[in-house]
Amino acid sequence: MNNLSALILAGGKSSRMGVNIVSKAFVKLNEKPLIDYVIQSIEPQVDRVLLSGSRTSLLGLSYPIIEDLGSRYSGPLAGLYSALESSLFDSNEYIVIVPCDGPFIPNNLVCKLHDAIKENDSDVCFIQYDGILQTTFSIWNTRVKESVKKAFLVNKDGGFKRLAAGLNSTFLPWPVTSVNPFFNINSKKDLNLAEAILCL
DSSP: OTTOEEEEEOOOOOGGGTSOOSOGGGOEETTEEHHHHHHHHHGGGSSEEEEESOTTTTTTOOSOEEOOSSSTTOOHHHHHHHHHHSSTTTTOSEEEEEETTOTTOOTTHHHHHHHHHHHHTOSEEEEEETTEEEEEEEEEEGGGHHHHHHHHHTSOOOSSHHHHHTSOEEEEEEOOOSSOTTOOOOSHHHHHHHHHHHTO
């Protein structure tokens, strides 16, 4: 999609996964790293893919990496703040954000988010699935740069919810299906469930 970039949040640890891996992005689902599923889904939908995380932890991935300007593991807001403070998004009107641990991303996610944020001239549009806000599946207008900066540096926020409450935010309800396309893998139990879903 024209002049639209995706930022994959890949700064999380794998400590709850029961594996000794430097980054959650490399936790394997059916012998394939989680981040490979995300890249495979999101890359055809945008012009460019960038990663948010540590260069050391994401070694071996051939995509631009934006390291957090704050302390490591400061939450998803740190990734967005660091991306907007870099020069890599200066020509972008919007940034799509997805997590590295969501292997079932729909192949029409970006166009649906893009249509919704443009139609409403919103600052941000979040996916809402089965009544639950999925804040890490979202699209942001880059004009929020100063608001994001304040939320991160002054308010010391780590997540998006308080920031979103002060912005012109839109929620995009997504049809409920047999498999939650916004399922996040946060534990060994989640990983086992994802493996079972892939076998369906």
